[in-house]
Structure formats: structure tokens, C-alpha cells
Amino acid sequence: MLSRRTMMQAIGALMLPAAGISAVLPPRRRPRRLRRGDVVGLVEPAYFTPDAFDLEAILATIRAMGLVPRAAPNVMSRYGYLAGSDEERAAHLNTMFADPEVRAIFAVRGGWGCARILPLLDFDLIRANPKLLIGFSDITALHLALAARADFPSIHGPNAASAWGQLSWDSFRRLAFDAETPTWAIPPGTEDRLAQRNGRARTFRPGRATGPLIGGNLTVLSALVGTPYLPSFDGAILFLEETEEAQYRIDRMMTHLALAGILGRVAGVVFGQCTDCTARISSLGGFTLSEVLAHHLAPLGVPAFQGALFGHVTDQFSLPVGVRAEIDAAAGTIRMLEPVVA
Template identity: 50%
Template structure:
């Protein structure tokens, strides 16, 4: 299908609302703001806030996924634009988000993909507009910058979850519906996948407890590389008292060590209530002789915090993908490796 079939007049109206290049001031713990739950027949805006999509077929796949969820897709005007490896200029990508938040007929926003570029548009977003029009925003990887930046500036609960191009099998789709349509307060624990389903022991997604215990706090986090890139900006939420989760993909272990060191030196670990490290696919020592292991790096940085902490959570570039509510209160158990929501994330 051509994207113009899904463009309503409301998607274009007000497209330049709130464009600015003046960074807002940091906000200290804004009041928690929940989006309305989704309902069958609601309109979901398909956006491209980061990397370019080069093939129409990929957009068509996302459109079909949105329809399969029982929602009506509307494609942003610049979803298929290109500026090098980006989906249009910073101003164009930000304008799509501002317009969709301003449009009362749109209930949720979801990106086609991540890649890189979300952090570049943070100074161009209209946070007063977003605060006045709370909506479901879901994504992961590079979209971490949007999830954390918007939460930091508005208090809006955002969702670390699927992109349009993820698999959307039942083990991902059903929890997504329960969380965002039904308002369930979910419990997250690692699945037993493939051959592990009938084995005596689990071999994939094993929990490694760093420090045992239970803790409560608001859930924050996302991709380690992206989080380390916005530290010190007004788009990084206050982490004192929070449960912080991190994940990454394809990073050398010395780079993981360096980014965790950066977070530590910047004070991100100060006052944390709990810590979770998810999956780090293709993160290995490579040809680095005598490299520290990921387990050793996490022990060095996290164990001295003396807070409930574990690694191996089923969070990251993995399938099925959890939909985690950022900013919402949770209770964690570092021995069992579980996250329990304390209240619905929509309302």
C-alpha cells in the first residue's frame, strides 16, 4: 500500500508545532503521567524518528502488523524520507512526532525501526504539547533516547517494547495487548525457549544474581550506548530511587566497561534502588587477549552498590520482546530475576 492512503489531514496539520533548538531545562521528578489504554480501532501513528527505511515493503509489513493488533495505521509524512542514513532532517522527524502528539485522533506512536538519530531530535520536540496530549509511545534500542527524554521532560510513562519490524508472534503480542489494552500489572520473568522447554535445566536466558534481595522503585533504562550518550543532558531522568535496566548489542567488552564507568562517574548509579542487566548479544572479547568477561565487569561496577541486582534478564535485542513501562513503579527480586509492576501503566 502507498503511504498516502493512511495519511489523514490531521497528521499534516500543525506539523511544525513547537520546533525549537533551545534545550529545555532539566526537570526534577515531574508528576507521573499515564497515557490512555488502547482500544480496538484506535489509530496508531507509524513514525521514523531515527534511521531511514529504504524499502516500501518494510513499511507495508509494519502497516500489516498494526492492523493485526486491531489498530488503524497512519503513516507519518516523513516516514520514508531520507537524509543520508536518517529518515529525513532532524526538523522533519521531530515535526512528525509533534504533529502526531497534537492530533487528537491518534492514540499511540510506534517507530518502524531504531538505528541512530533519536537523540538528535530531542531539542526540537514540544514537551508542553506532549504533556498536554499523553499517548502511548513504544520502541527500543535507539528509541531509548525518546523514551527517556520525553519521560524526563513530561513525566509521561513510555514503553520499552517492540518496533514495527519486530516479529509480533503470540508470545510477544499477547503481553503487549494485556499491558496496553487491558491495563494489566504484569510480572516479567525469563521465558524457557526452544529445547529448554523440556530440559531439566535452562540454557538460554539464565539469571545470574549479582546481589540478592528485593527492591521497589520506578523503572528506567534502555540501551546502554544510548543512555551513556544522553547522560548530563536535560533528557536523562533522575535515577535516585529507581530500578535501572540496561542492554546492548554488538559491543566489545572494553566498550561496555567504558560506558558503565561513564554512568558511574556521572552519578547515574548514585542512590539506585536496584539494577538489572539484560542481554548483550554479540558482546564478546573477540581477539582481545586476557579480556575481562561481562560477568566480571558487572561485578566490578554493580556489586559495590550493595543493591538488589542481577544480569541475564530477557531484555534487549531479543524475541519475544517484553513491553516495559518506563517511569512506572515496580518491585524486583534479584534472586528470582523477576519484575512485578505495582500498578497499571495506562489509565
């Protein structure tokens, strides 16, 4: 078995910067990079935090990044399974974007509720105050809405309440603090076997593709189809992740994206982690997840692979939503072509 140190050295070698790429691209509107001592907002646009001890640990995590956390008033509030009413949650998010002292905004957790507040967000105000929004899962609704209505990038990465292991932190730091354009590769497996089964890309169609990274949680994204909060997918690199959904549900949502014309517009597809995505009642006649994805992705004729390290897992790479990237489906890599921050 590989030691943790050996594992981290291997991962570090895989996070290679794409030197010189950003210099040849035209400038675009970006949030400001983070620096030690910056004040950052903590918001709960969906589920609530149930325990004060949990909040203490979350605040300690943000301070360990060298940042100063400022929690929105609704953190620790509860309205059913939400962290306050729709009006409260939207107002606190608007306030964080308007506050000149707040340099970035972390979602504390996902769950459900972000889509409910989209009509209440002041996108004129948000567009005038570009700031990094960080989070994943249900936060996908906010990432997509920002891409569609505010025209500046955000970061699909760990929520403030996530574990923030070394891999997650290094990935986020390189994007948000250092303004790097790295390459993310699937970390090597660590099983004690001759041929690793973990850490391998499942390539549905090899090749390279370039385009803006657009995506997030499959359930959340598919639920926004037909709304004004979904950005264009023309020439995009679609990235998807999911958790606790049976294979037939993944099939249904991918079919929805195909029928809506989204899959036919993309330049490439990356499916990350699908945690606990198995039917409760198994059948020898059922499709595996990879088979379901192959049915939908292989016929597209664009580079597509499965297995990238993002989603509902302990450690994950941060992905800049709306930033141009290049994927290599055979190698299982995602290379950033421009920084997410200025």
C-alpha cells in the same frame, strides 16, 4: 525438546498479574489504554525504511493488533542514514502528539538519530497530550526525554518493524490494552540437556527493590549524561540492554554511569540481553560480560541481576518506563506495581 505450545504455556504461567497492587498506589498521569479500532501513528525518528515491501509488512503487523496505522510523511523518506532532516523528523513526531485522532505512537525502527531531534521537540505540547510511545534501541533517547520533560510513562518494547512473536505481543497487549500489572520472569530454557544454561538469572546481589523503571539502551543512555533530557535516577530501578558492543566498551560505559553518580543513586539494576557483545579479538586475559557487570553492580549493595528478556532479541518483554515496579534479583523477576495506562 519442548514444543512451541508447551513453551508458550510455560511463559504464560510466568506472566502472573500482581493482583491488587495498583489499587493502593496514588493515581498518576497516564496515557489512555489502547482499544481495537484506535488510530496509531507510525514515526521514524531515526533510521529510514529502505523498502516499500517492508512498510507493507509493518502496516499489516499493526492491523493484526486491531489498530489502524497512520504513517508520518517521513516514513520511507531518506536523508543520508536518517528518515528525513532533524526538523522533519521532529515535526512529524510533534504532529502525532498533537493529533487528537492518534491514540499512541509506534517508532518504526531505531538506529541512530533520536538524540538529534530532542531540542526540536515541543515538550509543552507533548506534556499536554500524553500518549503511549512504543519502541526500543535508539528510541531510548525519547523514552528518557519524556520521563524527564513530559512526566508520563512510555513503553520500552518492540519497534513496529520488529518480529512481534506471541511472547512480544502478549506482553505488550497486557500492558497497553488490558492495563494489567503483570510479573515478567525469564522464560525457561528449551535446550536438550539435564541442566538448562539458557533461561537463568545471573544474580550479582540478591534481594528485592522497588522504584520507577528507568533505562533502555546503555549506549544511548550514557550519551545523554549531562544533558537536560535525562530523568532523575534517585531510587529508580535501572534497566539496561545492549548489542554489538565488546566487553571493554560495556565496562567504559558502566564506568561513565558510575563516575556521573547515576549508579550510586539507584535502588536496583536489571541488565537484560546483550546481543553479540563479544570482542572481535578474544583474549584469555579478558573479562566476560558477567564479570564486567559484577565489577560495577555487586559493590552497589542493591539488588541486581542479568538475563531478563528485553533488548535486541526476536522476542522480548515490554517494560513501562517511569512506572513503579519491584524486582526480585534472586528469582530474576520484574513485577509491575501500577498500570502504564488509564
